[in-house]
Amino acid sequence: MFARLCFTLTVLLFALAAHAGDLLIENITLLSPERSAPVGHQHVLIRGGRIAAISAQPIAVASGTAKLDGSGKYLSPGLMDSHVHISSVPGLVDEDSAEVRALRKAFIRQQPRSYLYHGVTQLLDPSNYLPAINAFNAQPQKPDLFRCGAVPVLNGYPSVFVSAEHRHQHMPNFLHEPANTDPLPTGTHAEQHTPEAVVAEVKASGALCIKLFIEDGFGDASIWPLARIETLRRVREAAHREGLLVLGHANALDMQQHAVEAGVDVIAHGLWNWTSIDGTEGLPTPIAALNQRIREKNIAVQPTLRVLPGLAALFDANTLSDPAYTRVVPPALLNWYRTPAAQWFKQELKSEVGSDDEQRIYRRQMRIADQAMRALRDLYERGHSMLLASDTPSSPTYGNQPGYNTFQEMQLMAVAGIPLQEIFRAATINNARQFGLEKDYGTIEVGKIANLLVLNANPLASVEHWNAIDQIVLHGIATPRAQFSAMATP
Numbered sequence: 001m002f003a004r005l006c007f008t009l010t011v012l013l014f015a016l017a018a019h020a021g022d023l024l025i026e027n028i029t030l031l032s033p034e035r036s037a038p039v040g041h042q043h044v045l046i047r048g049g050r051i052a053a054i055s056a057q058p059i060a061v062a063s064g065t066a067k068l069d070g071s072g073k074y075l076s077p078g079l080m081d082s083h084v085h086i087s088s089v090p091g092l093v094d095e096d097s098a099e100v101r102a103l104r105k106a107f108i109r110q111q112p113r114s115y116l117y118h119g120v121t122q123l124l125d126p127s128n129y130l131p132a133i134n135a136f137n138a139q140p141q142k143p144d145l146f147r148c149g150a151v152p153v154l155n156g157y158p159s160v161f162v163s164a165e166h167r168h169q170h171m172p173n174f175l176h177e178p179a180n181t182d183p184l185p186t187g188t189h190a191e192q193h194t195p196e197a198v199v200a201e202v203k204a205s206g207a208l209c210i211k212l213f214i215e216d217g218f219g220d221a222s223i224w225p226l227a228r229i230e231t232l233r234r235v236r237e238a239a240h241r242e243g244l245l246v247l248g249h250a251n252a253l254d255m256q257q258h259a260v261e262a263g264v265d266v267i268a269h270g271l272w273n274w275t276s277i278d279g280t281e282g283l284p285t286p287i288a289a290l291n292q293r294i295r296e297k298n299i300a301v302q303p304t305l306r307v308l309p310g311l312a313a314l315f316d317a318n319t320l321s322d323p324a325y326t327r328v329v330p331p332a333l334l335n336w337y338r339t340p341a342a343q344w345f346k347q348e349l350k351s352e353v354g355s356d357d358e359q360r361i362y363r364r365q366m367r368i369a370d371q372a373m374r375a376l377r378d379l380y381e382r383g384h385s386m387l388l389a390s391d392t393p394s395s396p397t398y399g400n401q402p403g404y405n406t407f408q409e410m411q412l413m414a415v416a417g418i419p420l421q422e423i424f425r426a427a428t429i430n431n432a433r434q435f436g437l438e439k440d441y442g443t444i445e446v447g448k449i450a451n452l453l454v455l456n457a458n459p460l461a462s463v464e465h466w467n468a469i470d471q472i473v474l475h476g477i478a479t480p481r482a483q484f485s486a487m488a489t490p
């Protein structure tokens with residue numbers, strides 16, 4: 001009786017007046033990760049950009065309210081990718097010419113649309129380059145963007161890739177280890193670069209987290225300075241006092257061991273660099289032992305399975321003829337990718353490995369990628385929960401494109417043997433909880449922000465169905481997917 005009364009009142013309440021931005025989605029199957037199974041024939045009312053009501057009964061609304069017929073369709077929360085770099089144009093040369101400026105401009109316009117095209121409505125960029133963040137947020141329709149503050153050690157990775165004169169400008173919050181005798185950049189003082197001072201700066205910037213870099217060199221190299229465990233622990237203590245999470249970049253066995261010792265909250269990569277261990281098959285004992293430590297300390301892991309295949313893509317003749325590229329890459333940029341000038345990073349990789357044998361380089365990258373997938377599968381089997389995090393783009397490769405790379409990351413998780421329900425959780429509730437955003441995102445529940453996907457097929461039946469998006473609902477506004485394609489005029 002009481003329930004009946006509440007229902008009647010609800011109908012009355014919503015019937016009072018139509019608001020701009022109201023949306024009623026009718027007769028749809030709900031897929032929400034806190035539910036054990038899909039629920040058919042539901043009606044969802046969105047008001048003021050948030051979910052206002054969910055009912056098995058039709059909801060009466062004022063005439064003029066926008067309606068969407070969900071018959072035969074599925075409603076999912078929008079996806080979150082918790083590792084993307086919005087300031088990088090995949091594969092573009094670092095050059096100040098009119099051509100490059102125009103390509104960059106076209107990319108900035110399309111990037112948020114490409115993420116939305118693939119249903120990614122929340123992003124976390126672990127770096128904090130404000131000009132790029134402002135340019136992203138100035139776009140008319142864009143995913144909700146969160147960020148960490150990048151905290152490299154002085155002259156360490158990844159600041160080594162920025163010229164010495166611009167390094168401090170790009171990554172102002174570096175850590176200074178007293179033992180590092182490199183001169184400090186002009187105008188900076190050691191006391192501004194203690195763990196506590198750096199954490200305070202990042203907190204003041206509005207970031208959710210700190211990103212540390214635990215990387216002494218790619219492959220077997222050991223050439224870049226590392227912060228000591230004690231310094232990293234001080235960062236963690238200061239960050240936790242300020243309510244910030246700590247992410248640690250690490251993808252090699254020894255570097256992830258360092259990250260685990262330092263007590264980071266999230267390791268920002270999968271474990272694919274098995275150093276000198278033979279990785280031909282199975283899971284070597286040291287890898288399994290590290291996974292067990294990660295499990296025991298409950299450290300979250302961002303798989304970033306697409307890093308190596310994104311490099312291998314440069315050696316695959318079919319990459320640029322993949323029809324999916326036409327949906328996410330601006331036409332001018334796609335044409336430029338086909339020019340000799342755009343092969344600069346591929347040439348660099350070839351000279352790095354000292355080989356011209358493209359087939360061999362491709363197979364090598366894919367073999368390392370397979371190690372990442374085996375390590376992830378083992379972590380899952382230990383009962384660890386997954387996060388969706390693609391690291392787009394992870395290097396200057398055109399093989400990691402916004403939105404599409406997130407979808408490809410989900411495909412690889414499936415190949416690695418992660419069940420579809422867990423991939424769904426990784427992309428929604430797990431990312432939301434991990435980054436303290438579950439009040440607003442991650443499930444379809446009353447009160448949450450209406451970032452939702454209407455799908456034509458059930459993605460819990462096949463991972464490919466994440467590519468069957470019909471409409472993207474962003475803060476309550478529904479847009480047909482095709483409008484976000486790079487082939488559509490904005």
Ligand SMILES: [Zn+2]
Pocket residue numbers: 083085391394
């Ligand atoms: Zn990254």
